[in-house]
Amino acid sequence: MKNRIINILEKDGFVKIFSSFLAIIIGLLLGLIILLISNYRDALPAFITILAGGFSGGSRGMGQVIYTATPLILTGLSVGFAFKNGLFNIGAPGQFIVGAYAAVLVGVKCVFLPAGLHWILALFVSFIAGGLWAYLPGLLKAKFNVNEVISSIMMNYIGMYLVNYLVTLTVYDVLKNQSQNIPPSGTIPTMGLNAIFRGSSANGGFFIAVIMVIIIYIILSKTTFGFELKACGLNKEASRYAGINEKRNIILSMVIAGALAGLGGGLLYLSGVGKHIEVVDILAEEGFTGIPIALLGLSHPVGILIAGIFIAHITVGGFYMQIYDFTPEIIEMIISSIIYFSAFALMFRSIVDLFLK
Numbered sequence: 001m002k003n004r005i006i007n008i009l010e011k012d013g014f015v016k017i018f019s020s021f022l023a024i025i026i027g028l029l030l031g032l033i034i035l036l037i038s039n040y041r042d043a044l045p046a047f048i049t050i051l052a053g054g055f056s057g058g059s060r061g062m063g064q065v066i067y068t069a070t071p072l073i074l075t076g077l078s079v080g081f082a083f084k085n086g087l088f089n090i091g092a093p094g095q096f097i098v099g100a101y102a103a104v105l106v107g108v109k110c111v112f113l114p115a116g117l118h119w120i121l122a123l124f125v126s127f128i129a130g131g132l133w134a135y136l137p138g139l140l141k142a143k144f145n146v147n148e149v150i151s152s153i154m155m156n157y158i159g160m161y162l163v164n165y166l167v168t169l170t171v172y173d174v175l176k177n178q179s180q181n182i183p184p185s186g187t188i189p190t191m192g193l194n195a196i197f198r199g200s201s202a203n204g205g206f207f208i209a210v211i212m213v214i215i216i217y218i219i220l221s222k223t224t225f226g227f228e229l230k231a232c233g234l235n236k237e238a239s240r241y242a243g244i245n246e247k248r249n250i251i252l253s254m255v256i257a258g259a260l261a262g263l264g265g266g267l268l269y270l271s272g273v274g275k276h277i278e279v280v281d282i283l284a285e286e287g288f289t290g291i292p293i294a295l296l297g298l299s300h301p302v303g304i305l306i307a308g309i310f311i312a313h314i315t316v317g318g319f320y321m322q323i324y325d326f327t328p329e330i331i332e333m334i335i336s337s338i339i340y341f342s343a344f345a346l347m348f349r350s351i352v353d354l355f356l357k
Helices: 002-010 012-038 043-084 092-109 116-145 148-170 205-222 223-232 234-241 244-267 285-296 299-323 328-342 346-357
Strands: none
Touching: 012 043, 012 285, 012 299, 043 205, 043 223, 043 244, 043 285, 043 299, 043 346, 092 116, 092 148, 092 244, 092 285, 116 148, 116 244, 116 299, 205 223, 205 244, 205 299, 223 234, 223 244, 223 299, 234 244, 244 285, 285 299, 285 328
16 A cells, blocks of 8 residues: 555656645745735635635636636647647737737628628637747747747737737727727627526637647647657657657647637637727736646646636636725735746656655
């Protein structure tokens, strides 16, 4: 029995999962300390509300978790997919907002399309736009070995300013400094979720996110292309020696990652809950949140799905925590601390490995 327990503890999968769990626990404890400093009387019930997350709001709260998780799952998949090829796709915010703009443009302008085709085409265009936006960093990395972190960061800001400019030219609501409303035919249908989670913003975009999780899992686990991606990520030199086209895989990996982030933008802004692209000089936070989600999910599609739902769960819990008179800034600090420590999952993995040895 003892030897069996030791064998389980020494397994790489257990170490990775435990490291992510440890990062979450430390982030939550830091959040509790912040609450105690801010308002020690209400700190404990407020902390419990965060842990309860969407359950605090009943069926509506759980629906909000699904709505919040949908774009986060896609950006997490984007970052995680690139990780598999040894690439750090920090350009997800730019790809996200470019995909969002493409979806909004089709949603606002193509009102002549049938309702069943309108929103599907808008999502497809967001997928393509995100992939095209990630093509240049992938090409620069493959052909000239330009660090993808630097090039994708630059593409983030180019994308943000370009979208701001294009919104003012094409789909601008001058009174509200944001994009115009999308007609009902261009929004994603609820697909029955409105009956299950009454009063929430849940829609069929969550099903699309789950389908993409399944597709990426099949690509990575069941195809030759997925094997080549993982082989390049583990050892580029050995993969090149084995005849794997490393440059092609780098470009395709970045394009697919960008397409996933772009689709996440389309799913958010076509959700039919009054979400608009605001003309402000701020990068999309959903893109950056995809990084800790990919780390917490160990870059595994199913793990990313679970991590995305968890981050959405505590985000919704933070919203309900306002009943204890905590300012929104405190709530954001707590959620940020959890996300921040999730980025240390790799470090915790090394510590756990060392401890077991």
